[in-house]
Amino acid sequence: MTDHLRVGTRGSTLALAQSGLVADQLVAISGGTAELVRIRTQGDVNQGPLASIGGTGVFVIEVRSRLLAGDVDVIVHSLKDLPTAAADGLSLAAVPVREDPADALCARDGLTIDELPAGASVGTGSPRRAAQLLRLRPDLQVRPIRGNIDTRLGLVTSGTLDAVVLAAAGLSRIGRGAAITQRLDPNLMLPAPAQGALAVECRALDADGSWFAGALRTLDDGGTRAAVVAERTLLAALEAGCTAPVGAYATVSAGQLTLTGAVMAIDGSREIRSRISGPAGSAAELGAQLAAELIDDGAADLLSAAP
Numbered sequence: 001m002t003d004h005l006r007v008g009t010r011g012s013t014l015a016l017a018q019s020g021l022v023a024d025q026l027v028a029i030s031g032g033t034a035e036l037v038r039i040r041t042q043g044d045v046n047q048g049p050l051a052s053i054g055g056t057g058v059f060v061i062e063v064r065s066r067l068l069a070g071d072v073d074v075i076v077h078s079l080k081d082l083p084t085a086a087a088d089g090l091s092l093a094a095v096p097v098r099e100d101p102a103d104a105l106c107a108r109d110g111l112t113i114d115e116l117p118a119g120a121s122v123g124t125g126s127p128r129r130a131a132q133l134l135r136l137r138p139d140l141q142v143r144p145i146r147g148n149i150d151t152r153l154g155l156v157t158s159g160t161l162d163a164v165v166l167a168a169a170g171l172s173r174i175g176r177g178a179a180i181t182q183r184l185d186p187n188l189m190l191p192a193p194a195q196g197a198l199a200v201e202c203r204a205l206d207a208d209g210s211w212f213a214g215a216l217r218t219l220d221d222g223g224t225r226a227a228v229v230a231e232r233t234l235l236a237a238l239e240a241g242c243t244a245p246v247g248a249y250a251t252v253s254a255g256q257l258t259l260t261g262a263v264m265a266i267d268g269s270r271e272i273r274s275r276i277s278g279p280a281g282s283a284a285e286l287g288a289q290l291a292a293e294l295i296d297d298g299a300a301d302l303l304s305a306a307p
């Protein structure tokens with residue numbers, strides 16, 4: 001019998017695409033076989049407001065409990081959706097090479113940010129995206145939206161909104177990259193911490209001894225891991241969650257890590273931004289140090305004003 005890996009996944013198009021990518025890579029590395037095991041969560045069943053069922057954490061908690069129970073061997077997440085606190089009994093076993101970290105404008109008629117008419121309506125549920133949109137174009141009407149990627153794109157094709165902003169990585173992973181009318185470079189719109197990166201978790205017990213431990217180590221990309229550690233440590237040190245108006249983006253080159261972080265007022269009226277560089281091996285320290293700098297510069301006021 002060959003070695004067989006059970007990859008737990010939510011049933012959304014994005015989750016299936018991401019889990020499929022990781023499963024294919026682990027099969028190629030390990031020589032074993034893999035299957036996707038769909039996990040239906042309360043968040044998928046109940047379409048009410050997320051806050052009423054315990055926030056975005058509900059998806060993660062349910063998928064993790066199936067991993068802890070031994071129903072699957074690994075689970076795959078968008079790293080930006082994972083809480084920054086470590087999970088008991090689990091190991092963040094692999095962070096694969098990050099795809100495009102950028103946000104993307106998907107507008108009607110091929111329009112860019114500069115070309116949108118005065119007062120155009122742009123959908124996003126993210127305070128970080130709203131703040132930066134309004135900083136670029138104070139006249140825009142930012143509309144709160146929810147739902148999966150296709151639902152959001154549908155608001156533009158139906159004419160309900162002039163544009164939406166989504167992560168470029170998610171769009172390309174589900175084959176909807178053609179909907180992008182302008183890639184918003186991280187210099188123009190600072191991404192969410194860990195945007196574009198995937199996280200593969202296994203039980204802590206399997207992180208060393210299992211037949212697939214070596215394949216997970218091979219899948220892990222040291223540069224991406226250092227970058228996301230810096231970005232997520234910054235977020236944690238600001239004591240901000242995944243819905244806070246916080247942007248962070250790190251790159252690693254020749255062992256040097258450069259991290260940019262910003263905290264924004266949701267109406268785009270203020271932004272506190274700073275940058276730090278140092279050895280990639282000190283990623284966590286750099287994230288913490290940049291957070292301390294931002295707090296010195298007044299970040300706590302902006303964060304306490306956020307919802």
Ligand SMILES: NCc1[nH]cc(CCC(=O)O)c1CC(=O)O
Nearest residue numbers: 078081166167169170195196197
């Ligand atoms: N919060 C939802 C979510 N979680 C991960 C992605 C896309 C993939 C990624 O950012 O890595 C998205 C959609 C989006 O932000 O457009």
